Amino acid sequence: MSMKQYLLIAISSLLSAVLAVLAYRYIDPPKEVIIRETVAARYTNFDQMDVSKQRLFLSASPTDFSSAAEAVIPAVVNIKTIQGGGGFDLWGSASVGSASGSGVIISDDGYIVTNNHVIEDSDEIEVTLxxxxxxxxxxxxxxPSTDLALIKVNAKDLPSLEFGNSDSLRVGEWVLAIGNPFNLESTVTSGIVSAKGRSIDILEGQDRIESFIQTDAAVNPGNSGGALVNTNGELIGINTAIITRSGRYEGYSFAVPINLVRKVVRDLRDYGVVQRGILGVFIDEMTNEMAKRLNLDAVEGVYINRVTPDSGADDAGLTKGDVIIGINGVKTKTLPEMQEQLGRYRPGNAIKIEIIRDGNRQDVEVILKNKSNSTALVTAKNEDILLDLGFELRELTREEQRRLDVDGVKVISIYRGSRVERTNMDPGFVITKIDNRPVDEVEDLVNYLERASGKIMLEGIYEGYSGEYYYAFPLD
Known part of the structure; x- marks a missing residue:
């Protein structure tokens, strides 16, 4: 067979193959094929399944946040405050300042939570839905200890948010930050939880609680007091602060955990003041050197370096050298985490403290007390009366009663420029009588002050000085 015939056969075969393929595609068009990556099967025992992990995964799984945003936006409000009404500037004109922030409706009858710094020193508060x-x-x-405030509008059937569980948040979980700044209406930004239990040293006072949720969701001025929610639309924090050098958002925003917010706003609603449960210890953050000295397995926990006499901790037998590692089953690896947990309880509450003592773990039950070293709940009336006069009081400890051989209440601080300071009274004064009536509890003294009028005479002693001392001041 010649070369020409071989070439003709090859070309004919090629053309036949092409025509066959074209005919097949025309008769049976191509189907879409989806290739799925196979994953090894996992088996679980339902009795041992970690429900919190399942719940977290489900709440963080969507990447379309529209449903959560639509549910939350109606409950986030703008708050405008007016300060200094009635003052005058150098030109004789009334000087009025204003501020703006956000708030979150937490009940359909008009209760709204926001930041204290949003409404601080305000004379009028206006809310725009x-x-x-x-x-x-x-x-x-x-x-101020948590930078939270509770306000109320006279309305019904308002949209409100459901509280979530900030303890269940995981680092890396998706969250939304929603605010209502004055000139932008509602703003929605998304990010992830960057850290928990953050302390950034922005609040003042000995009772401050800084255990913030840190996120990278964009929060700008005007969004303070707004909502931090998970992708189910549940409220898990109140946006409070950003770290910035420019005055604008730079990647760090912080929110008060909702489990702490829940307790604070309930106290403000029911009592007008927060019922702060005091453990009665002086504490230090755990360091690597301390952990080595105490033979701890990890650099975690809070070290007790002193216990207040007659405090809840003292009554329960806590001592210097104990390391607190948990409260009511919640691990407290750091000082902010411990403060957050304690901040959820009131005086009189019994809590279980997990400690390490001499290398051994044990549980201790502690009944929390208030700043006056009793389990009584404080009222706004008590705080207002003492604040107006200008001093703080507490009951005597058992040791002080034994040592001084008296009953009374002790002055622990005096406010500068107050009526009490003008009497030349000093901190440490033990009040034994008011208008010649014996006093042994703070509540007794406050109740008498509430009913009294005119001039008051306080009688008492100073430890280490002989004789009685007398201080008089007007109530009106």
Whole structure:
């Protein structure tokens, strides 16, 4: 067979193959093939399944946040405050300042939580809802220790948010930050939880609680007091602060955990002040050197370096050298985490403290007390009366009663410029009588002050000095 014939056969075969393929595609068009990566099967015992992990995964799984945003936006409001009404500037004109922030409706009858710094020193508070309705708000109470405030508008059937569980948050979980700044209406940004239990040293006072949720969701001025929610639309924090050098958002925002917010706003609603349960210890953050000295397995926990006499911790037998590693089953690896957990309880509450003592773990039950070293709940009335006069009081400890051989209440601080300071009274004065009536509890003294009028005479002693001392001041 010649070369020409071989070439003709090859070309004919090629053309036949091409025609066959074309005919097949015309008769049976190609189907879409989806290749799925196979994953090894996992088996679990339902009795041992970690429900919290399942719940977290489900709440963080969507990447379309529209449903959560639509549910939350109506409950986030703008708050405008007016300060200094009635003052005058150098030109004789009334000087009025204003501030703006956000708030979250937490009940359909008008209770709104926001930041204390949003409404601080305000004379008037105006609330604008997402649908443009405007209300004048009443201040219910504030808590500078957590930078929270509770206000209320006179309205019904308002949209409100469901509280979530900030303890269940995991680092890396998706969250939304929603605010209502004055000139932008509602703003929604997304990010992830960057850290928990953050302390950034922005609050003041000995009772401050800084255990923030850190996120990278963009939060700018005007969004303070707004909502931090999970992808189910549940409220898990109140946006409070950012770290910035420029005055604008730079990647760090911080929110008060909702489990702490829940307790604070309930106290403000019911009592007008926060019922702060005091453990009665002086504490240090655990360091690597301390952990080595104490033979601890990890650099975790809070070290007790002193116990207040007659405090809840003292009554329960806690001592210097104990390391607190948990409260009511919640691990407290750091000082902020411990403060957050304690901040959820009131005086009189019994809590289980997990400690390490001499290398051994044990549980101790502690009944928390208040700053006056009793288990009584404080009222706004008590705080207002003592604040107006200008001093703080507490009951004597058992050791002080034994040592001084008296009953009374002790002055622990005096406010500068107050009526009490003008009497030349000093801290440490033990009040034994008021208008010649014996006093042994703070509540007794406050109740008498509430009913009294005119001039008051306090009688008492100073430890280490002989004789009685007398201080008089007007109530009006």
């Amino acid at each position: 997402n649908d443009k309705r405007e209300y004048r708000a009443e201040l219910i109470g504030t808590d």
